[in-house]
Amino acid sequence: MGSGDRPDTVTIHQVAKAARVSPATVSRVMNRRQSVDPELARRVQQVAASLGYQPNAVARGLARGRTGVIAVIVPDLGNPMFQSVLRGVSRAAGNEDYRVLVTDSHEFPLEETLLSWETRLRADGLVLCAPRTHDQELLGIAGKLEPFVLVNRHVDGMNVPTVSVDYASGVRAVVAHLAWLGHTRAAYLSGPVASTSNQERLESLHEATHERMTLDVIECGSMHEDGYEAADRALATGATAVIGYNDVVALGALGKLHEIGVAVPNDISVVGFDDIPFARYCAPRLTTVSVPQEELGLQAWNRLSALLHDHALPADVCFTPRLEVRGSTGPVAR
C-alpha cells in the first residue's frame, strides 16, 4: 500500500530546487543547450538522474508546438501490405526519434477521414493510406490534415506529396506474361469496389487484355476468406489463369484450389499483387507484382520529414513494380 497521492511525477521544478538552479537551466540542460556551464550541467544531470526525472512529453509538446509523433492511418492492420508500409515508416521515423501513432480504419471509408483528422490532432504530421475514401471527401479535409503524405493513391487536383505504385505497368506485365504462356482467358478476383487500387488494377486489366484475352471479373474482396470462396467461381468461368486483387486473396484462392485438387500451375495459373513476405514461402511460390512495401513507408517518411523540418521536398515517387515470376504460373494446359 502507500499514499494515494502521486509523488512519482517528478517535475522540472523539483529538479531545479534539488540542484539549486532555475527551471530554465534544467530545461537547457535537458535540451543539451551549449550555453550552460559544463560543471553546472553535470550537476543538474546527476540530480535529474538521481531523481529519475524525465521531461513530461505532453507539456513539452504543448510548449514546443510539436510532439515528435506522427500518425499513420491504415485500412487494416491485418493486411501484410500495410503492415510492411507501417514497419517501413516506423523504422525510418524511429531513426529520427519520431514515434508512430497508428490507427486502423477498419476498411470503413467513412471512418477513414474522421479517424485521420482525429488522429492527426495528436501528431505533427500524417501518413495516410486511405484507399477507400472518395476523392471529394479527401479534398475537403486535406487542409486540416497537413502536413501529410499520401501513400498508394493519387487524387486529382490535390497538391500533396505522394508515394505510389504504377500498377498499370504491373498489370501489363502480368497480362504479357500470361499471354506469353498461352493463356486466353483470365479471371480477376476483384477487391473492394470502393478501393482505388482495385479500380486502378481493374481498369488497367481491361485495357491490357483488350482483344487479346477474355477477362472475367469475379466479385471478391481483400481477405483470405474472400479469395478462398471466390476460387470456385473463378474456376467456373473456364479461365486458365486467376489474377488476385492482392496476394492475400491470391493465396486464399491457392488454398482452395489445392484443397479441391486443382493443380497450380498445371491446371490453372495464379497471380497476385504486392509480394507480401509469404508469397515466396507458399507452395507453389506465388507469381506476383512485387511492390517495395517498406520502401514505400520509408519514402513516405522522407517526404513527411521534409515537410516537418521545412526541408526541400523530394519529388513524388511512383515505383514501377517488378513482376516476380515464381511457381504459380505456367503454360496453359492443352
Added chain:
Amino acid sequence: MGSGDRPDTVTIHQVAKAARVSPATVSRVMNRRQSVDPELARRVQQVAASLGYQPNAVARGLARGRTGVIAVIVPDLGNPMFQSVLRGVSRAAGNEDYRVLVTDSHEFPLEETLLSWETRLRADGLVLCAPRTHDQELLGIAGKLEPFVLVNRHVDGMNVPTVSVDYASGVRAVVAHLAWLGHTRAAYLSGPVASTSNQERLESLHEATHERMTLDVIECGSMHEDGYEAADRALATGATAVIGYNDVVALGALGKLHEIGVAVPNDISVVGFDDIPFARYCAPRLTTVSVPQEELGLQAWNRLSALLHDHALPADVCFTPRLEVRGSTGPVAR
C-alpha cells in the same frame, strides 16, 4: 462553403469570442457537460463547427493529465504474431477511443526497456511485448512503466497484470501428437536464445520428449530465412519431424523442403507455433500450436483499461493453446 480559408490553429478562445461566451463554456460544450443551457450549447456547437474547431489534443492531455493514448511495444512489426496482437489491442482500445502509439524495438534487448520508457512517457499506459529483456532489467524499470500489462511473458516477483500462453501445454500436445504418429526423433528449430518464449518451448520440449523421443536442437532464429536455412541441418540429423520455434520459421523450413524435393508430411513432418493467418493457407497446411493472438491483445487492453479507469482488475489469464492438426504432419515413413 467551408473551403478556402485556412484558420491555422483555431483555439477555444476564438470560438468563445465568436460565440460570445467564455472559454469555459466552450470547453463544457465540447465535453458534453450537461450543465449548459441547451440553446447556448447548440449555438456554441454551430460556431465551433463553422470555424472547424477541434480541441487541441496535446493541451487537453496536459490539463487532464491523460492523453487517450496507450503505448504498445513489439519486438518486430514484421512478425505476424505481434501484428495480430497489435491489431487486437488497437481495435479494442479504439472502441474506447484510445489510440495506439506503437514502437518496434528491433528485436534489440537493450532498446526494449529504453524505448518502453521513452514511449510510455507519451501515453497513459503500456502494453509490453518484451521477450528479450532480462528479468532483472524489467524489474528495475517496472515502476516507471506503470500502469502496464505484460504480454506473453512471466517475470518472477513482478506484480503486473499478465496475459500469457501456456506453451508447455502446447509442447506436450505436439510431442504426444508426433509420438502417436510414430516419430521417435524430432529436430527443434530454436529461436533467439534470449527469447523467453524460446526458452520456455525448449525447456518444455526437453521435458516432454524425455525418454520418449530424441530431440535435436538446431540453432535457428525467428525469421523466414532462418527456418529456410536451418531446414538442411534439421534434415541432416535424421529427424522425421521438425518443430519450428514459430510458424514463420516453420514456413521457411517448409519452403526449403519443398524446394529440395522433400515431401511433407510423407518424408518429414513439420510443426509450428502461433497459428499465424498464413499457417492455414500454405500447402500443406501447417500443423501448429494455435494461440489466440488477437484475443491476447484484447485481453491485454482489458487489463490496461481496468488499470486506467481504476476498475476491478481481471485476473491474469493464461491461454491454453490448441494443437491445430493440419496437413504438415503425418505418420512416420518406414
Added chain:
DNA sequence: TTGTACGCGTTATCAG
C-alpha cells in the same frame, strides 16, 4: 551564463 516571467490551449475550481 543564469534567472524571471509569460505563453502554449485546455480543464477544473470556485465565485457569482
Added chain:
DNA sequence: CTGATAACGCGTACAA
C-alpha cells in the same frame, strides 16, 4: 448556469 482564474509542465524571450 456561467465566467474569471488558476493550474498542467515545459520552453524561451528578455532581462540581469
